[in-house]
Amino acid sequence: MGIAPVIEVSGIRKAYGRTVAVDEVSFTVNPGEIFGLIGPNGAGKTTTMECVEGLRTPDRGAISILGMDPFRDVYRLQVRIGVQLQQAQLQKRIKVWEAVALWASLYPKPVEGKRLLERLGLGEKRNAKFMTLSGGQKQRLFIALALINDPEVVFLDELTTGLDPQARRAIWDLVRGIRERGKTVFMTTHLMEEAERLCDRVAIIEHGRIIDIGSPDELVGRHCPERTVMLSTEHGLAEERLRAMPQAEEVTRQDSRFTVRGRGDDFVTEVIHCLSENQIRVTDFRTMLPNLEDVFLKLTGHSIRD
Amino acid sequence: MLRGLWHLTWLEIKIFLREPMGAIGTIVFPVILFVALGRAVGGRPTPRSLGAISFVTVGLPVLAAVLIALGAVSSLVTIIAIYREGGILKRLRATPLRPQTILTAHVLVKLLLSALSLLLMVVAGKRYYPVDVQVPVFGFTMALLISTWSILSLGFLIASIVPTARFAQPISGAILYPMIAVCGLFVPIQALPPVLRAMARVTPLTYAVSLLEGIWKGEAWSAHLGDVASLAVVFAVCVALSAKVFRWE
Numbered sequence: 001m002g003i004a005p006v007i008e009v010s011g012i013r014k015a016y017g018r019t020v021a022v023d024e025v026s027f028t029v030n031p032g033e034i035f036g037l038i039g040p041n042g043a044g045k046t047t048t049m050e051c052v053e054g055l056r057t058p059d060r061g062a063i064s065i066l067g068m069d070p071f072r073d074v075y076r077l078q079v080r081i082g083v084q085l086q087q088a089q090l091q092k093r094i095k096v097w098e099a100v101a102l103w104a105s106l107y108p109k110p111v112e113g114k115r116l117l118e119r120l121g122l123g124e125k126r127n128a129k130f131m132t133l134s135g136g137q138k139q140r141l142f143i144a145l146a147l148i149n150d151p152e153v154v155f156l157d158e159l160t161t162g163l164d165p166q167a168r169r170a171i172w173d174l175v176r177g178i179r180e181r182g183k184t185v186f187m188t189t190h191l192m193e194e195a196e197r198l199c200d201r202v203a204i205i206e207h208g209r210i211i212d213i214g215s216p217d218e219l220v221g222r223h224c225p226e227r228t229v230m231l232s233t234e235h236g237l238a239e240e241r242l243r244a245m246p247q248a249e250e251v252t253r254q255d256s257r258f259t260v261r262g263r264g265d266d267f268v269t270e271v272i273h274c275l276s277e278n279q280i281r282v283t284d285f286r287t288m289l290p291n292l293e294d295v296f297l298k299l300t301g302h303s304i305r306d
Numbered sequence: 307m308l309r310g311l312w313h314l315t316w317l318e319i320k321i322f323l324r325e326p327m328g329a330i331g332t333i334v335f336p337v338i339l340f341v342a343l344g345r346a347v348g349g350r351p352t353p354r355s356l357g358a359i360s361f362v363t364v365g366l367p368v369l370a371a372v373l374i375a376l377g378a379v380s381s382l383v384t385i386i387a388i389y390r391e392g393g394i395l396k397r398l399r400a401t402p403l404r405p406q407t408i409l410t411a412h413v414l415v416k417l418l419l420s421a422l423s424l425l426l427m428v429v430a431g432k433r434y435y436p437v438d439v440q441v442p443v444f445g446f447t448m449a450l451l452i453s454t455w456s457i458l459s460l461g462f463l464i465a466s467i468v469p470t471a472r473f474a475q476p477i478s479g480a481i482l483y484p485m486i487a488v489c490g491l492f493v494p495i496q497a498l499p500p501v502l503r504a505m506a507r508v509t510p511l512t513y514a515v516s517l518l519e520g521i522w523k524g525e526a527w528s529a530h531l532g533d534v535a536s537l538a539v540v541f542a543v544c545v546a547l548s549a550k551v552f553r554w555e
């Protein structure tokens with residue numbers, strides 16, 4: 001693309017005593033994208049992210065972020081990035097507006113705290129103490145703190161873990177909003193659905209190593225080309241015609257319900273084409289497309305939820 | 307470059323005062339102890355209790371002052387441990403705040419509270435002292451602040467390494483209580499066995515007590531330069547060490 005990446009990680013390794021948390025990890029994050037690091041618990045997501053943030057130093061390898069070395073230039077870097085940590089708290093009795101005001105006082109060009117809180121739906125909680133906030137409200141506050149300095153890159157580590165689906169969706173909208181403001185987002189998650197809905201590109205990491213990188217669609221196309229169509233029809237020749245399709249690898253029938261398996265992006269179109277050409281009327285038609293969950297299963301041999 | 311120091315200090319004071327039990331305990335407890343003891347021992351001075359009078363007029367104020375200082379240390383250690391355990395330190399680390407700023411803010415809060423506590427004590431003390439006893443309030447306050455600052459640096463060091471909040475109290479207790487025993491307040495240093503005497507010589511509390519006692523009795527600062535210097539050395543050593551061993555998480 002010719003645009004210089006915002007983050008460039010090459011060959012980093014980090015061990016804690018005998019535990020090798022991250023090994024041979026390399027990837028790049030492009031400007032303006034939401035990049036996700038996905039993997040199960042203990043895969044090394046937080047370690048990788050905190051190395052990029054300058055909070056930990058890798059034993060080996062090189063990291064460049066906004067053209068800087070995160071460890072050597074950590075103080076210059078901090079002004080240009082926004083960070084939300086996986087396991088962070090604030091003082092129990094600090095009030096929402098006080099936290100925002102403190103953070104604002106630490107940076108040269110903060111955005112307006114009041115507006116930021118309103119944008120994140122915390123306008124009415126300005127005077128609430130941190131300990132009285134719900135999980136979702138705390139996460140919003142942490143997002144606010146990560147955005148207070150109008151950063152170029154925003155780091156979000158397991159932003160929605162522990163939230164109910166509704167709060168999760170609301171947070172996803174906020175993250176999309178961050179991208180719309182032209183910022184680059186680097187996030188981690190172990191929720192495949194989250195990665196699929198939010199990320200422009202993802203890196204799948206397991207046991208400290210990156211298995212593959214690409215957009216969710218690319219990864220699915222590359223590793224899970226299988227497509228399944230399920231349909232119901234009373235048409236007498238349906239079975240014969242479906243079996244005659246060269247792309248159909250398997251056709252099973254249960255009374256009037258058919259399951260047709262094939263592979264490739266064109267497969268569903270082929271099935272539709274076959275139905276219309278033979279004037280087969282269907283009363284039900286469903287496709288089952290593989291998703292990142294299936295990619296993960298394929299690549300690692302187990303589900304991300306263990 | 308201590309960006310955010312005043313903001314953080316002010317914020318921490320407000321947060322501290324929002325926890326009524328902690329605030330009352332830290333500020334008022336030494337005063338109550340002082341008043342209660344003063345009542346019990348010195349309420350009715352008779353010829354037989356001359357020793358008691360000397361304890362009330364010198365020992366008690368110094369004891370109360372020492373309690374203020376130690377209270378400050380253990381609450382510093384606890385609060386830093388809580389901040390570390392809860393990930394608050396880690397969150398602050400990812401901002402332009404420096405560890406020195408965070409620790410300094412907490413030290414300032416503790417010093418301020420110590421001064422407040424002392425002020426209350428002086429007000430309360432007025433009732434238990436003969437009017438003609440001249441107490442060098444300003445000098446004593448300075449001496450207490452210097453002592454607290456130095457002893458707090460020991461707290462810094464402990465705070466830099468205690469792993470969890472649960473360990474904070476026992477560890478700081480294990481270090482601080484023996485210091486009280488040998489500081490010369492209860493048993494004169496000369497009367498201690500050699501091992502304890504050597505111990506007394508390396509704890510900042512001993513110098514703090516000597517300084518506080520002297521200033522309270524109206525001795526000149528010049529007579530206590532050694533104490534002040536020792537306290538300064540303790541401060542420098544502890545700060546340098548804690549900068550090395552400080553753990554964010």
Ligand SMILES: Nc1ncnc2c1ncn2[C@@H]1O[C@H](COP(=O)(O)OP(=O)(O)OP(=O)(O)O)[C@@H](O)[C@H]1O
Nearest residue numbers: 016019021040041042043044045046047048086190
């Ligand atoms: N400070 C540490 N000291 C020792 N081991 C650590 C430390 N931090 C992480 N580890 C280990 O390194 C490995 C990777 O941990 P990391 O926190 O990076 O995983 P993660 O992908 O973020 O997991 P999760 O989804 O649970 O947050 C784990 O085996 C973990 O036990």
Ligand SMILES: [Mg+2]
Nearest residue numbers: 045046086158
């Ligand atoms: Mg993690």
